[in-house]
Amino acid sequence: MTTRDWRxxxxxxxxxxxDQIRSGELLPDTPLPSEPDLAETYGLSRTSVRNAIRxxxxxxxxxxxxxxxTFVRATVQRIxxxxxxxxxxxxxxxxxxxxxxxxSVGASEMxxxxxxxxLRFEAKYDxxxxxxxxxxxLEVPPGTPVLRRAFASFKVDSGDQVQSxxxxxxxxxxRHHPELLDSSREPWPGGTMHQLRTVGVEVMSITDRIxxxxxxxxxxxxxxxxxxIPVFVLWKICRDKDGLxxxxxxxxxxxxxxxxxxxxxLEPWA
Amino acid sequence: MTTRDWRxxxxxxxxxxxDQIRSGELLPDTPLPSEPDLAETYGLSRTSVRNAIRxxxxxxxxxxxxxxxTFVRATVQRIxxxxxxxxxxxxxxxxxxxxxxxxSVGASEMxxxxxxxxLRFEAKYDxxxxxxxxxxxLEVPPGTPVLRRAFASFKVDSGDQVQSxxxxxxxxxxRHHPELLDSSREPWPGGTMHQLRTVGVEVMSITDRIxxxxxxxxxxxxxxxxxxIPVFVLWKICRDKDGLxxxxxxxxxxxxxxxxxxxxxLEPWA
DNA sequence: GAGTGGTCTAGACCACTGT
DNA sequence: CAGTGGTCTAGACCACTCC
Numbered sequence: 001m002t003t004r005d006w007r008x009x010x011x012x013x014x015x016x017x018x019d020q021i022r023s024g025e026l027l028p029d030t031p032l033p034s035e036p037d038l039a040e041t042y043g044l045s046r047t048s049v050r051n052a053i054r055x056x057x058x059x060x061x062x063x064x065x066x067x068x069x070t071f072v073r074a075t076v077q078r079i080x081x082x083x084x085x086x087x088x089x090x091x092x093x094x095x096x097x098x099x100x101x102x103x104s105v106g107a108s109e110m111x112x113x114x115x116x117x118x119l120r121f122e123a124k125y126d127x128x129x130x131x132x133x134x135x136x137x138l139e140v141p142p143g144t145p146v147l148r149r150a151f152a153s154f155k156v157d158s159g160d161q162v163q164s165x166x167x168x169x170x171x172x173x174x175r176h177h178p179e180l181l182d183s184s185r186e187p188w189p190g191g192t193m194h195q196l197r198t199v200g201v202e203v204m205s206i207t208d209r210i211x212x213x214x215x216x217x218x219x220x221x222x223x224x225x226x227x228x229i230p231v232f233v234l235w236k237i238c239r240d241k242d243g244l245x246x247x248x249x250x251x252x253x254x255x256x257x258x259x260x261x262x263x264x265x266l267e268p269w270a
Numbered sequence: 271m272t273t274r275d276w277r278x279x280x281x282x283x284x285x286x287x288x289d290q291i292r293s294g295e296l297l298p299d300t301p302l303p304s305e306p307d308l309a310e311t312y313g314l315s316r317t318s319v320r321n322a323i324r325x326x327x328x329x330x331x332x333x334x335x336x337x338x339x340t341f342v343r344a345t346v347q348r349i350x351x352x353x354x355x356x357x358x359x360x361x362x363x364x365x366x367x368x369x370x371x372x373x374s375v376g377a378s379e380m381x382x383x384x385x386x387x388x389l390r391f392e393a394k395y396d397x398x399x400x401x402x403x404x405x406x407x408l409e410v411p412p413g414t415p416v417l418r419r420a421f422a423s424f425k426v427d428s429g430d431q432v433q434s435x436x437x438x439x440x441x442x443x444x445r446h447h448p449e450l451l452d453s454s455r456e457p458w459p460g461g462t463m464h465q466l467r468t469v470g471v472e473v474m475s476i477t478d479r480i481x482x483x484x485x486x487x488x489x490x491x492x493x494x495x496x497x498x499i500p501v502f503v504l505w506k507i508c509r510d511k512d513g514l515x516x517x518x519x520x521x522x523x524x525x526x527x528x529x530x531x532x533x534x535x536l537e538p539w540a
Numbered sequence: 541g542a543g544t545g546g547t548c549t550a551g552a553c554c555a556c557t558g559t
Numbered sequence: 560c561a562g563t564g565g566t567c568t569a570g571a572c573c574a575c576t577c578c
Contacts, residue, residue, distance in 0.1 A: 008547060034563060045549045050564085058484055058498065067556035067563050078481065087534045095539065207533040211348065212482040212500045212525040214328055228328065230482045230500035230525065241538075255482040255500065262532040263477040264357045268511075269365065278566060304544065315568045320545085337544050337575035 010051035013042050017052065018061060021072050031069035032062065058228035060256050073226075076257050079162075084263040087206050094193040119162070124150045127171055134168045137237055137248040145171035149192065152222075164222060167192055167236075167249035174199050192247050193238070201246050208262070209235040212255060223254045230255040280321035283312050287322065288331060291342050301339035302332065328498030330526050343496075346527050349432075354533040357476050364463040389432070390424045397441055404438045407507055407518040415441035419462065422492075434492060437462050437506075437519035444469050462517050463508070471516050478532070479505040482525060493524045500525040 005012055020026045033041065038049040053070060056062045063073045128148050135142045152164040169192065177199055193203050215223065215231045225231065231252050238247040253260075275282055290296045303311065308319040323340060326332040333343045398418050405412045422434040439462065447469055463473050485493065485501045495501065501522050508517040523530075 010547080031563095036563090045551090047550090048548060051547085053564095060483075064564070065557085066565070067558080069557095069563060080479075083532065083534055084477075088536055091536050091539070202539060203536060204538070205533055205535050207354075207531060209350075210480065210502075210530040210532075211528075212502060213330075214498060214500065228484060228498055230484065232480075232482060258481075260480040261477060262353065262480075262534075263475055264353055264532075265475050266358055266361050266473060268474070269361075269472060280566080301544095306544090315570090317569090318567060321566085323545095334545070335576090336546070337577080339544060339576095 008051075009042070009044055010048045011055065013038070013044065013049065013052035014055040016042075017056060021061060026072050028072045028074035031071050034069065057226055060226055060229050063226055078257055078259040080259045080261055081253070082261040083206070083208055084261065090191055090193055091203065094191075094197050096194075120154045122152045122154070130168065130170075133235070133250075134248060137235060138168065138170060138245045140170060147171050147174055163251060163253055164219075165249050165251040167247055169196070169247045173201060173246065192249070196238075196246055201240055203238045203246065204241045205239045205243075207237045207239070208260075209237070210260065215252075219252055223252070225254055225256070232258055232260065234260075278321075279312070279314055280318045281325065283308070283314065283319065283322035284325040286312075287326060291331060296342050298342045298344035301341050304339065324497075327496050330496055330499050333496055348527055348529040350529045350531055351523070352531040353476070353478055354531065360461055361463055361473065364461075364467050366464075392422045392424070394420045400438065400440075403505070403520075404518060407505060408438065408440060408515045410440060417441050417444055433521060433523055434489075435519050435521040437517055439466070439517045443471060443516065462519070466508075466516055471510055473508045473516065474511045475509045475513075477507045477509070478530075479507070480530065485522075489522055493522070495524055495526070502528055502530065504530075 017026070017032065026032065032038070032053075035046050035049050035053070038044075038052075039046045042049065053062065053064070057064060060073060062070050064070050126148050127145055129142070130138060130140055130144045130146045131142055134146065135144065138144075138146065140146075146168045147170075149167045149169075150164075151167065153162045155162060174195070196203060211233045212230050213233060214228065215225050219225070219231060220227070223231070232255055234251040234253065236247075236249040236251060237245055238249075240246050287296070287302065296302065302308070302323075305316050305319050305323070308314075308322075309316045312319065323332065323334070327334060331343060332340050334340050396418050397415055399412070400408060400410055400414045400416045401412055404416065405414065408414075408416065410416075417439045419437045419439075420434075421437065423432045444465070466473060481503045482500050483503060484498065485495050489495065489501060490497070493501070502525055504521040504523065506517075506519040506521060507515055508519075510516050
């Protein structure tokens, strides 16, 4: 016998299963042995086997379907969200006014490689009083009316949600332009940059503030995220030429299928 | 009786505890009742109570210390890592050659608000063969020798690790400059940008590629991260004026104490 | 030594999935 | 229907911390 493994048995089982997955012994979308079977195999109780499986779930290695079984997860392609390309392109697209041009290329499409017809969009508008983060980031007093645009995009084939976001614009800015609340015109080709242009605002800089956390229960359902897989939370702050915040948006992105990219250009040394 | 709550009992217990924490009934750094006590209180087995506590841990709401108890987590201040300010500043600092100037202001310090003397640094150099991500991002064939610099910074008072990173430079670039491997000179005031300057390389652009995942067991220990709290994984790619990758680095940051910020400046409409 | 959380057992009943 | 994972029990022993 070699040196003893002092780790808990369930950690060892998780390790053994992970090895079988990595070695190709267990293939993606094939079921693992059932929990009673694994308990039998490793001489453990079902509880301990479940502890092992919980570790694998938390690492996104397996996926569980109730009543069916536990399956090896196929490695998912990460969608790269490249802000340094996306935002300038979005600003250019915002110049397109003609409805027929709209949607020829969209931001989500640019990210994902999916074509326009592969995606379905949902948008909902309402006017609320700014509170908390929104008021703070927009630099307005709490209670100030803001337009809220809740937006989500889905894959048509699977119904999977690709992202959800919620953007906020001071109501003052768009007060005299009710047509901006026409959700049937979604998606706008330049997103809210197009809408802001309609009311004479040009966005000159965008700051992304990024955090990560485990999803809420609702987010986990909507984004089809396994227990324990984190999400990115991205707060986007758009400013005009005076540095005034004209739009803020909270974007939630699935952490196992997303990669964010930013390029910083540097000034040459003198 | 109101409408029944059909959620599992342990979810209800987690909810109840969370309410007590939010309401201030349970204060940060005070212990929750012990598991047997909670089991008694809610009329459940210890197993079910542990399930409830696992939910709270995964959300970063409580922290567990073995042999001591379960404690309400104080809300931690997020350290903002602002690349759009950090990288240009780092490049300027790389111009400082004089040893006495070194360390007057460091990158980690700028982020965290901590002063130089609050932090302890560890760096280790070796030469390895590039593989996988490193070879791919540096755009060199696998097996190419690269200098690896493993770097970590710690708070002096608590010993807590603030970040860990591992940077890679093609060995060809620094072959004739063994002094660059002198770890006693850490931290370099401009990081590897200073080292690269010594060998005649000027970094002109930096791309950050960001993903998020749950930490490995080692990372969880080093960064003092609770079970289920995610980490950021940031791959930094530095390029010279020809667009050649001259350094790549993998940085792991604790997801509950870090916020990343990037600003994209946009060209005006014609 | 008493109290804490970590691991583990050998059962049980349930809701859900397939046939 | 049998098989799957989800919840739950009432114990047990352990390593660790504090007194």
